[in-house]
Amino acid sequence: MLRQQCQCLTSNEGLREISNMAAHSITTLSALNQLLTFVTTTLCLGTVRANLTGGAGDRLKTDKELCKEGRGVYDYRSSGGVIAVKWYDNKCVTLLINACGVEPVGFVQRYSKEQGMKIAVTCPAIIKAYNEHIGGMDLSDMLVHLYKSQMKSKRWYLPLFGYVLDLSVCNAWVLYRQDCSALKEKPMPLKRFSVTVAHTLEGLHKMPSRIGRPLCTSPPPAKLQQKPKLDETPVADVHFDNTSHWPTCGPQRGRCRFCPKGVSRKCEVFLCLNTAQQCFVAYHMK
Incomplete structure (x- = not known):
């Protein structure tokens, strides 16, 4: 799906960011890196499971080794334009990226139970980029689950179909809010917007039902406007x-x-x- 979405990108569109929790693999990012080489600046990053790093997880330091060194320690490996980074904060997290690197290394404030205060923790550039752009994914998940379609079935693809519909409505609502902000109008809430979309799609190109035999396929004749009936004069x-x-x-x-x-x-x-x-x-x- 990511490959199909990225095929529509052109060199004039500039920066493209793709962030997804635990959905990337070294194979996916390598394919995207080859597909998007013509794009001027392409940022593709996300968390990944250790078994989907294409062997980089075996070369990175283990979780125990990073825990012994303390918070803020990181290790990374790169191959084919893709970088795998493991960073230890409260726990170890592994990320893949094909655009920016580990440097410049900065600092973030984290609370320490031992010292009872906030301390500065080393943070690679990839972590800052991930934290900056993952907020859109979290917001999208929150909006989808506010009024999620109740679709339970033994067929595994039906809930995915319902999720796509809910996600489309939420994205349309976000664009609708931007238009209302430009026009200085008060937007509808998400719930009312979803109901309006449902009623519109339900009544689109729908003919009113009639009792009796069905009519012919030809369009019905236009009804003449009747004059109001006046009271009869005695x-x-x-x-x-x-x-x-x-x-x-x-x-x-x-x-x-x-x-x-x-x-x-x-x-x-x-x-x-x-x-x-x-x-x-x-x-x-x-």
């Missing part, structure tokens, strides 16, 4: 008989020629009846 004999046309106030507003609230109980026509307008009287007069 016949003239009832309209102008001047009998039992009692005005009442209705709870809802209705459409009338004069007023929207008054209604004739007999004609069932909304009419106005107030001091400003006498629509009720005018309506029943010829």
Whole structure:
């Protein structure tokens, strides 16, 4: 997968960083080093298991030897443009890198239980580069596990498929936040963003279901816009008989020629009846 992703890199793209916990091997980094030789600056580093260093683990100092020398001690071997480094802090950690080297060696502050205070510990440059860029991987893992898809199956590849979907949504949310920051808008939370994406994909190119036989494949004809139905006007004999046309106030507003609230109980026509307008009287007069 890493090889396929890196094949799209060009020499104009400059720096590329790949960090992954316990997923590198000497074979992978060697292949990437040959594949990315045309890139101006390529930084590929990560932690690795001792049995995946391509034999470098046997040549490096053992954990017991490093523990005896104290915190901050490191040992390294290089071959084919790839460097394997073992560094002892609280415990030994092995890293592989194909871009930068061990030097310049700096110092980091670590707490010492024996002295009860923070002390300066020797730290190679590869460790600083790893600590600087691994934060993106930790943040990505945290975002994915916040609202992880519950996908359990005997087929091993289905959880991986769910992880890819969750990771795609999280990456899209990160880009969405950058766009909102540029536009000075308030972004949606990750949970609401995920639900919005799900509803959008669910309703995309989806026709509403119908009861009965399925329609033909031809597109349905456009529906004509119907005019609102008006109240029927009573016949003239009832309209102008001047009998039992009692005005009442209705709870809802209705459409009338004069007023929207008054209604004739007999004609069932909304009419106005107030001091400003006498629509009720005018309506029943010829």
